[in-house]
Amino acid sequence: xxxxxxxxxxxxxxEGYPTGIPAKDTIPVLALLRRRLTPQEVAEVAAELRAxxxxxxxxxxxxxxxxxITDELPHPEDLQRVFDHLAFRGFPDHxxx
Numbered sequence: 781x782x783x784x785x786x787x788x789x790x791x792x793x794x795e796g797y798p799t800g801i802p803a804k805d806t807i808p809v810l811a812l813l814r815r816r817l818t819p820q821e822v823a824e825v826a827a828e829l830r831a832x833x834x835x836x837x838x839x840x841x842x843x844x845x846x847x848x849i850t851d852e853l854p855h856p857e858d859l860q861r862v863f864d865h866l867a868f869r870g871f872p873d874h875x876x877x
Contacts, residue, residue: 808862
């Protein structure tokens with residue numbers, strides 16, 4: 781189980797997606813996390829989300845997802861949808877780099 785700062789990130793995502801992260805939001809969620817976390821931290825968060833059943837195992841293949849994030853950025857509307865969903869939970873970034 782994640783502890784410390786990464787545990788707080790996982791808890792925050794659990795609060796925002798109590799029934800799990802929908803497949804269509806997986807890439808945008810991880811892309812938003814990359815704005816604040818290192819690639820290793822994103823991988824750890826994704827692994828913990830998968831372990832807790834909050835992210836589909838086939839969507840949480842960390843290496844694959846990280847590659848998709850770096851090689852194929854989500855559409856702006858997907859990022860905005862996820863940001864809007866999580867904004868009320870205190871996401872610290874308003875979609876700017």
